Amino acid sequence: MLRFEDPTFLWLLWLIPVLILVRLVGWRRRKAKLKRLGDPELLKQLMPNISKYRPTVKFVLMLAALALVIVMVARPQMGSKISHDKRNGIETMICLDISNSMLAEDVAPSRLDKSKMLIENLVDNFSNDKIGLIVFAGDAFVQLPITSDYVSAKMFLQNITPGLLQTQGTNIGDAISLATKSFTQQDNVGRAIIVITDGENHEDGAKEAAEIAQKKGINVFILGIGNTKGAPIPMGDGSYLKDHAGNTVMTALNEQMCRELAQAGKGQYIHVDNTSDAEKALNDDLTKLQKGDMTSVIYSAYDEQFQAVGILIILLLIIEVCMLEVKNPLLRNIKFFKRDSLKLPK
Structure with missing residues (x-):
């Protein structure tokens, strides 16, 4: 059975959807500015190292780490024994x-x-x-x-x-x-x-x-x-x-x-x-x-579970730090699906 010793801190989880909303607004504004600079396909060719998904993945990792920090502060406890x-x-x-x-x-x-x-x-x-x-x-x-x-x-x-x-x-x-x-x-x-x-x-x-x-x-x-x-x-x-x-x-x-x-x-x-x-x-x-x-x-004894949550937070932060926002130079030229292979025979 899972419970929280200080569940009041869980109200801070409302920060997560607020940060997501701020991120979406910033992404739309950035996309609008790029359109004003020129054709999106041409800009993409001029910036071949820019990754489309890595910044979003890093953002998700940071959000997950923040959510787990809030959960850890609320002191999760688990256990039920006699x-x-x-x-x-x-x-x-x-x-x-x-x-x-x-x-x-x-x-x-x-x-x-x-x-x-x-x-x-x-x-x-x-x-x-x-x-x-x-x-x-x-x-x-x-x-x-x-x-x-x-x-x-x-x-x-x-x-x-x-x-x-x-x-x-x-x-x-x-x-x-x-x-x-x-x-x-x-x-x-x-x-x-x-x-x-x-x-x-x-x-x-x-x-x-x-x-x-x-x-x-x-x-x-x-x-x-x-x-x-x-x-x-x-x-x-x-x-x-x-x-x-x-x-x-x-x-x-x-x-x-x-x-x-x-x-x-x-x-x-x-x-x-x-x-x-x-x-x-x-x-x-x-x-x-x-x-x-x-x-x-x-009938019940609850043990603190913040250690396990802390380990997950550290792992997420390590992954976020190690992940670059640009494409990996070692994998940049690898194409899993070639366009020529998708052409139908005449």
Whole structure:
């Protein structure tokens, strides 16, 4: 499978048809000037060494070399293989609240964006660990199965918006239950569930789900994001969410419920604000978990292919330099087809 690491550079390939157009315009102007000088057949006899096709071939070679340079800058990569790596680390399932209340901006730039930044920084600190991602609102589903592919984790993270789930609300219990079932079956590995939410739980069963997870040896960490004073929910058009009575809906962090869930899951409650304190505290808690040997399956590994492209560029440039624009003096007098041989017998 072929892909490009920096495909933006491929837009430069539009230079190729532009250069071809410039070449055609120049060729037509040159042909018109030669006609003004005299009869084309007579001029051809006066310039026997001039080749009709060699300049065009040299131009095509230069265009091909330029196109390959652009392709090389875009970093072509190829390869698809399965590799098994043994790592010593922990397994972490992150449950991210994507209900509309997470759009509140009491934490900059918003609760949801701050949560995504926190997860991305958390992934950057992982080396031998596995991570999975669950998004939830009124429902919960696995956005990314537990994996060691951190690049995919970041890619899935960028596409998360409240629009992924049609059922609004906050069902933390379903998210924790789903996360509990999403770990691998490997033994002697520390496991943690990280729930990032503003704590506005609209369903029952969250505390019971945390207790079940704890009994299976899984620590449940609750990251409460927002402030307790409340904030309006922006709608994206400059207005804010209103209730049926026309009043602006205010969403506030429910710290009491977050603390109760963390206590039931034998984990920690960490408040997320505009600082990086929550990230540091979470990293400290995760390092205390037992690390175990895990087998990680990597389904794709891409190798750089610019070396092969570079070799082709060098070959094309060598051919272009060695090719003269005039006829080869050694082959000039050789005629493969003689006119006399084409005459019909009388």
